[in-house]
Amino acid sequence: MKKNTQDKFALTAEEIDACVEKTANALSKEKISQKDALHLRLILEETILKYRDALSEKAVASLRFSHFFGALRITLCVEGESFDPFTEEDPSETSVMGSLLANSDAPSRAWRYRGGANFVTFTVAKKQRLSQLVTIFLGIAIGTIGGLIFTAFLPDKSPKIAERIITPVTNAFTGLLCVMATIMCFGAIVLGIVRLGDISTFSNVGRKMIRSFLLVAFCLTLFNTAWMIPGMTFGMSSNVSFDFFDFFNILIDFVPNNILAPFLEFNSVHIIIIGVMFGIAMLKMGRKADNLTNTIDQINTVAIISNSSLNRVIAVYVGLMVSKLIMSGQLALVAGFWKLLLIVVAGEAVIFIAYTLVICIRLKVSARRYLRKLLPSFMISLSSASVGAAFSTTIDTLIDRLGVDADFAPMAYNLGGILFRPGYCIVFTACSLFTANLYGIEVTWVWLVAAFLLSFILSVATPPVLGGTTVCFSILFSQLGINAEALAMIISVNAIFEFLTAAVNNYCLQSQIVLLGSNLGKLDRKRLKS
DSSP: OOEEEOOOEESSHHHHHHHHHHHHHHHHHSSSOHHHHHHHHHHHHHHHHHHHHHSOTTOEEEEEEEEETTEEEEEEEEESSOOOTTOOSOGGGSHHHHHHHHSTTOOEEEEEEETTEEEEEEEEEOOOSSOHHHHHHHHHHHHHHHHHHHHHHOTTTHHHHIIIIIHHHHHHHHHHHHHHHHHHHHHHHHHHHHTTOOGGGGHHHHHHHHHHHHHHHHHHHHHHHHHHGGGOOBOTTSOSSOOHHHHHHHHHHTSOSSSSHHHHHTOHHHHHHHHHHHHHHHHHHGGGGHHHHHHHHHHHHHHHHHHHHHHHTHHHHHHHHHHHHHHTTOHHHHHHHHHHHHHHHHHHHHHHHHHHHHHHHHHTOOHHHHHHHHHHHHHHHHHHTOSGGGHHHHHHIIIIISOBOTTHHHHHHHHHHHHOOHHHHHHHHHHHHHHHHHTTOOBOHHHHHHHHHHHHHHHHHOOSSTTHHHHHHHHHHHHHTOOHHHHHHHHHHHHHHHHHHHHHHHHHHHHHHHHHHHHTTOBOHHHHHO
16 A cells, blocks of 8 residues: 655644645645535644644644545644544534534545544545446446346346346445445434434533434325325235334334444344444443444445445446346336426425425515525535535625624534434435335335335435435335345435535534524524524
């Protein structure tokens, strides 16, 4: 592994600026996207500044660049006392760092203390020559052509080829996705809770924000589930009436019997429950849990890098699945997914319009003026399929254009980035219910309640990394008994969803923060209406 170590520097303002500038020049030469380079530079600068405040300007630091499985790794070494820059007791100091780390484009990071020095490692994947959307479309095209050729020239053998050659390969890949899902979901839940800081320090303001984010996500998931029920075909063995005891058994099944079985059996619901318990316990332990937090963070980083490698060949997986569908005589199912696209677009449009109406009616703001203020951040997220790409624009919009309090906005954005993804509430429920109906899976009221609860939980617990939604779809479908062919098609269609979903998530988050700011006295209404 090739390494490049920079000269040591002191933590003075001049030397920090020079170091960050050298880092920016080095990043420009690497094959990573411009927005990832900017995000990494901001987090690195904030990390160095925190070490300067915690230690002193006389502390000595150095940077090392290396490559790990095709990803760029930057290691910051700061000599002195042990200090974790990602975990602090004073929430007023975590707003900038917390907001940066809450974004889906934030690089994976790890901290450890060894030999009298702090080591902070950032890892970011290199830029792909083609976007994931383009590669998936290529995979679909090649898979379709290959499937049609085999079906036309080898009509008798193509079903056997699909069953004996393609199926084992795709099953193995699905298994790898499930393994990564186990680690990443547990890590995302635990680290997300721990990095909230001491919940008590947020007082009533923090609790109100958390309740608000979770309540809206719950209601949106419930709305979309109820909206799709009329179009569902229920199984013959199910009754149209709701059975309380079946619902009670669902709730009981969500409780794990022991701590090891969920990881060995890949029971994702139990893993999420255990992750919540671990996160809350570690949050209460405070600094005593630093070593465990660092270990979980490092394991999660390995899983993220591994998952990034899997995402590079996801187009091959999708192409094989499409070929399998065609060679098995199930081509009609592929065409059916265009209806799902329309359903998701309609659902996203409904919550977009609903938020706009609520803002305009409750706060008496012109819809045209409000939309114009949020248009820049919306378009950045829409064009890049990333909330993180619009990070700086979003913060500026909240404070300068919408009039949200400068101290309140970053903290609310931090919490919202962890807990509030309303677009996923629509996507997960629509995909699970539509796909089950399309593939003829028996839908009962028990199954429907399970789909609703899982969609709600996953909308909150989606790992904020590239491929996080793919991981969640593998969890959702495995728990609901939906087959791997459907998973491959959903991954393909979701590549289109991501653009609209990211834009809607960003728009709704900003609108929710405006409403919260109004309720908590943290909003300048004159600036909002100007």
